[in-house]
Amino acid sequence: MASLTIRKLDDAVKAYLRLRSAQNRRSVEEEVRVILRDLIEGHEVPLTAFAAPPAPAPTSQRASAVPEASVTLIIGGGIAAYKSLDLIRRLKERRVEVRCVLTKAAQQFVTPLAVSALSHERVYTDLFDPQSEFDAGHIRLARDCDLIVVAPATADLMAKMANGHADDLASAILLATNRKVLLAPAMNPLMWSNAATRRNVAQLQRDGVVLIGPNSGEMAEAGEAGVGRMSEAIEIAAAAERLLRPPVPRPLAGKRVLITAGPTHEPIDPVRYIANRSSGKQGFAIAAAARAAGAEVVLVSGPVDLDDPQDVTVKHVESARDMLDQVQAALPADIAIFAAAVADWRVANAGEQKLKKTAAGMPPLELVENPDILATISKLTDKRPPLVIGFAAETEHLIDNAKSKLARKGCDWIVANDVSPATGVMGGDSNTVHLISRKDGEMAVDSWPVMTKEQVAIELVAHIAKSVTGGVTGKSAETAS
Numbered sequence: 001m002a003s004l005t006i007r008k009l010d011d012a013v014k015a016y017l018r019l020r021s022a023q024n025r026r027s028v029e030e031e032v033r034v035i036l037r038d039l040i041e042g043h044e045v046p047l048t049a050f051a052a053p054p055a056p057a058p059t060s061q062r063a064s065a066v067p068e069a070s071v072t073l074i075i076g077g078g079i080a081a082y083k084s085l086d087l088i089r090r091l092k093e094r095r096v097e098v099r100c101v102l103t104k105a106a107q108q109f110v111t112p113l114a115v116s117a118l119s120h121e122r123v124y125t126d127l128f129d130p131q132s133e134f135d136a137g138h139i140r141l142a143r144d145c146d147l148i149v150v151a152p153a154t155a156d157l158m159a160k161m162a163n164g165h166a167d168d169l170a171s172a173i174l175l176a177t178n179r180k181v182l183l184a185p186a187m188n189p190l191m192w193s194n195a196a197t198r199r200n201v202a203q204l205q206r207d208g209v210v211l212i213g214p215n216s217g218e219m220a221e222a223g224e225a226g227v228g229r230m231s232e233a234i235e236i237a238a239a240a241e242r243l244l245r246p247p248v249p250r251p252l253a254g255k256r257v258l259i260t261a262g263p264t265h266e267p268i269d270p271v272r273y274i275a276n277r278s279s280g281k282q283g284f285a286i287a288a289a290a291r292a293a294g295a296e297v298v299l300v301s302g303p304v305d306l307d308d309p310q311d312v313t314v315k316h317v318e319s320a321r322d323m324l325d326q327v328q329a330a331l332p333a334d335i336a337i338f339a340a341a342v343a344d345w346r347v348a349n350a351g352e353q354k355l356k357k358t359a360a361g362m363p364p365l366e367l368v369e370n371p372d373i374l375a376t377i378s379k380l381t382d383k384r385p386p387l388v389i390g391f392a393a394e395t396e397h398l399i400d401n402a403k404s405k406l407a408r409k410g411c412d413w414i415v416a417n418d419v420s421p422a423t424g425v426m427g428g429d430s431n432t433v434h435l436i437s438r439k440d441g442e443m444a445v446d447s448w449p450v451m452t453k454e455q456v457a458i459e460l461v462a463h464i465a466k467s468v469t470g471g472v473t474g475k476s477a478e479t480a481s
């Protein structure tokens, strides 16, 4: 029989299934079975939620919001099992869906009914449960989640895990999983300090298992104290959250990045202009990547058909001269990236009124050179950004032309790309670039494989972050040497 991996479904479908199953107090898998059965039997299934997934709930109602992650919680047999009831609530508060597995011993301390009531899901207890095993339920419990938490992790469960046993549902899940595992050990201090447990803990840590606690304090056994108390539910939930949503590195935090993007439109008269085929996609992707890396970003964009990236200050301009004005107004900046395809020329005698056809033939259009924004900023003495990056879009002699552009314009790096029509780069979604920089008085060429424009942006921002945090930027390194 075919099996279905819920994790691989579209986000909207997953959200719909999770919401429906939570409302019906069923596991997601059971919900899928019910939907399929209803469809086969010809019943109506309300699928409108696909078209309009529920809007995110306000923060105050987060506990009941659509879950964003899922945990399989294995509750081991120890007195600390009562704290796992609170842990279920703490995880759900953090928008984590929790599916619980109880070992045989755990059922001596908490009942499946209580766990099910709190998790709003059925509880799994048996490796040979015909209901869930017909499609290898222990494999699903091991893999259809983002994290496995074992709380309390008893000495016995840890020993089984360290030695690869799989003779009950909990140990089979732990052996079959490819997810991260978080253990919250709980046991008597003598069991915790026993050489066998020490060996097992060391082995589990070598295997990549993460431990939270145990804490030190009084034991349930009268008069006993020491290290062995299970961490509090809130500590375990916070540790789970760190593993589920690791903090995003922000290497450009505190840096100001200025980016130009898109084409420019140079007026011929009030209704006509000179333009080029630049879509602005690469510059916009760089703006988004720099913002994601924590930078404050100013994006000066020519006319494009793109949405403004989130949390980026966007200055919309038409002509090269407007672009230069906005770039100068945005200084100072730590890093400036000139990805715009600025028109080299503009019409000197742009008409105030629409040009008319005349018997005298075509009106003469006199072209004058536009300011070179990249060269102007690279040659500033006072407000020059410490790292200035230009682009070289070429159709022939790519590397040679890009190298001479780097020298001529005075920038620190050039991102060279072939824009011959056959490459589909202009307006397309991928790009093949070569990063040219100065190294020890020479020009170094780093050729990247074909990537999407988003990947190029992320890679470029990673290079920038490395350069900036390493304290080496083009110009300062140049002048220092």
Ligand code: C5P
Pocket: 260, 320, 338, 339, 340, 341, 342, 343, 344, 370, 371, 372, 373, 374, 375, 389, 390, 391, 392, 393, 405
């Ligand atoms: O000379 P070329 O247009 O090939 O140079 C490309 C690089 O110079 C790009 O980084 C582009 O944004 C920048 N440029 C500019 N102002 C111009 C022309 C090009 O900033 N007027």
